[in-house]
Every structure is written in C-alpha cells, then in structure tokens.
Amino acid sequence: MKRKFxxxxxxxxxxxxxxxxxxxxxxxxxAEKKYWLGEFVLEPxxxxxxxxxxxxxxxxxxxxxxx
Amino acid sequence: MKRKFxxxxxxxxxxxxxxxxxxxxxxxxxAEKKYWLGEFVLEPxxxxxxxxxxxxxxxxxxxxxxx
Numbered sequence: 001m002k003r004k005f006x007x008x009x010x011x012x013x014x015x016x017x018x019x020x021x022x023x024x025x026x027x028x029x030x031a032e033k034k035y036w037l038g039e040f041v042l043e044p045x046x047x048x049x050x051x052x053x054x055x056x057x058x059x060x061x062x063x064x065x066x067x
Numbered sequence: 068m069k070r071k072f073x074x075x076x077x078x079x080x081x082x083x084x085x086x087x088x089x090x091x092x093x094x095x096x097x098a099e100k101k102y103w104l105g106e107f108v109l110e111p112x113x114x115x116x117x118x119x120x121x122x123x124x125x126x127x128x129x130x131x132x133x134x
Binding site: 001002003004005006007008009010011012013014015016017018019020021022024027028031032035040042044048050052054055062065067 | 088099
C-alpha cells in the first residue's frame with residue numbers, strides 16, 4: 001500500500017565573485033555587504049553537492065544521502 | 068593599495084517534496100528520479116546556511132566563514 005512521504009532535498013550552490021580590497025578582512029566584509037544588497041547573487045545552476053533525507057512519516061526517518 | 072580578491076560564496080538551499088511510495092527506499096528512488104527529470108526543482112530562496120571563503124590571492128586563503 002502506498003503511503004505519503006516527505007523528502008527533503010538540499011543543494012549546495014557555489015559561485016565566485018571578484019572585488020577590490022585592501023586586505024582579506026575588508027574583502028570578506030565587502031563581499032557580505034554586496035551579498036545582502038543583492039549585488040552578489042548566486043545562479044541556481046552551480047550545484048556542487050546534493051543530498052536528500054526522508055522527513056515523514058517519522059518512522060522512516062533516514063540520514064542524509066548524497067546523490 | 069587595493070588588490071583584486073576572489074571570494075567564493077556557498078548557499079545551502081533546502082526544500083521538501085511530497086510523493087507516494089511503498090517504502091522509504093522507493094521514496095528516495097522516486098525523489099531522485101523526479102529531481103533529475105526536473106519535476107522536483109528547488110526554489111533559490113530557501114537558503115538554510117551560507118558561508119564564504121577567499122580563493123585568491125593565494126596567500127589570503129581563509130577557512131570557510133558562516134555569515
């Protein structure tokens with residue numbers, strides 16, 4: 001008999017951005033600011049890693065499985 | 068003097084999907100198939116975790132920093 005399952009899928013998306021700064025600390029501060037301002041926006045396509053886990057029903061809970 | 072930095076930003080995107088299956092194994096097989104067929108597509112907005120690291124110049128390499 002089929003039952004309803006809820007499966008969570010996670011994707012790790014990664015992207016590189018260039019900026020000019022005096023040093024590494026300033027570079028990270030600037031990158032964070034640009035991220036929150038929407039100047040640095042990750043494209044959804046660059047998936048470096050994906051995994052899934054069953055969330056429901058509770059008795060079927062699994063560990064995260066990479067795929 | 069300002070230098071050019073390359074900062075990598077990673078986002079973990081997560082989303083839950085429902086499906087019907089006989090058991091957990093079948094649920095995960097179906098979820099993976101639906102993912103690759105483009106039936107299960109994650110919205111870019113559901114970011115559960117984000118981090119950054121400096122990639123270049125090489126002498127500025129840092130660990131990943133959550134933000």
